[in-house]
Amino acid sequence: MRFGVVRFPGSCDERDAQLAAARVGEAELLWHADPDLHGVDAVIVPGGFSYGDYLRVGAIARFAPAMASVLDFAREGGPVLGICNGFQILCEAGLLPGALLPNTSLRFVCRQVEVEVVNPDTAFTRACARGDRLSIPVKHTTGRFYSPEPVPEEQVVLRYADGHNPNGSQDDIAGVSNPEGNVLGLMPHPEHAVDPLTGSADGLKLFESLDRALVA
Amino acid sequence: MKALVLIRPKAGILDPQGQAVQRALPALGFEGVRDVRVGRLVELEVDDPDRLPAMCETLLTNPLIEDYEIRS
Numbered sequence: 001m002r003f004g005v006v007r008f009p010g011s012c013d014e015r016d017a018q019l020a021a022a023r024v025g026e027a028e029l030l031w032h033a034d035p036d037l038h039g040v041d042a043v044i045v046p047g048g049f050s051y052g053d054y055l056r057v058g059a060i061a062r063f064a065p066a067m068a069s070v071l072d073f074a075r076e077g078g079p080v081l082g083i084c085n086g087f088q089i090l091c092e093a094g095l096l097p098g099a100l101l102p103n104t105s106l107r108f109v110c111r112q113v114e115v116e117v118v119n120p121d122t123a124f125t126r127a128c129a130r131g132d133r134l135s136i137p138v139k140h141t142t143g144r145f146y147s148p149e150p151v152p153e154e155q156v157v158l159r160y161a162d163g164h165n166p167n168g169s170q171d172d173i174a175g176v177s178n179p180e181g182n183v184l185g186l187m188p189h190p191e192h193a194v195d196p197l198t199g200s201a202d203g204l205k206l207f208e209s210l211d212r213a214l215v216a
Numbered sequence: 217m218k219a220l221v222l223i224r225p226k227a228g229i230l231d232p233q234g235q236a237v238q239r240a241l242p243a244l245g246f247e248g249v250r251d252v253r254v255g256r257l258v259e260l261e262v263d264d265p266d267r268l269p270a271m272c273e274t275l276l277t278n279p280l281i282e283d284y285e286i287r288s
């Protein structure tokens with residue numbers, strides 16, 4: 001199981017995503033300017049501040065050569081996980097519904113939150129059961145999920161548990177998928193919750209789900 | 217030719233930046249201010265102004281959450 005983690009100028013969580021994925025399979029970095037995905041089985045678009053969040057979060061990164069290939073990969077059913085800035089990039093690219101807006105509080109929020117698994121039938125949540133609560137940190141200023149059209153229920157994958165919505169996201173949505181379920185975007189950082197040392201290893205389940213997705 | 221693109225958050229979308237500005241003004245003695253919305257401005261020199269709408273819709277704005285106005 002080989003993961004490719006795209007690295008843009010300004011990405012900062014690509015190494016942690018690589019290390020997290022490496023607990024489950026092999027993981028390598030994919031440079032943004034390289035349109036070749038090097039035959040990876042799954043793609044992770046990591047957190048950070050690609051292009052300094054200039055113009056709009058994720059607005060420029062979505063046009064990187066690597067992202068053109070990621071779009072093709074996703075359309076052919078390849079698993080793609082967008083974390084935080086990655087979620088923003090996938091929304092800008094039109095792979096996921098909606099957009100991420102500034103937090104209602106206007107503050108940078110950095111804390112552990114609990115999310116509920118609403119849909120365990122996606123490539124990244126198969127190792128979870130419906131209703132599972134995962135403890136995962138968030139760290140963002142622009143994480144308020146908004147969609148002018150209601151998101152179809154089967155595409156709502158993760159919701160912030162009661163009282164845990166850190167940013168005013170509509171319907172407490174923390175993560176959404178595309179209709180086919182092979183692309184997931186979420187604001188929380190599962191790559192920072194893979195070892196009891198940092199308080200929770202719940203995030204590892206998202207990476208472990210990929211193994212099941214391939215076996216199934 | 218010189219063009220100005222005004223980018224505004226779509227009506228109906230919560231704009232906490234606008235709210236923060238609106239709250240700050242009375243403290244400075246400015247009363248009677250309502251409905252503050254904060255947007256963005258892009259100035260550019262273009263050879264072909266007919267291509268501006270496409271630029272706005274592809275890169276300069278996210279049409280899901282923003283409206284734009286082109287002024288030359």
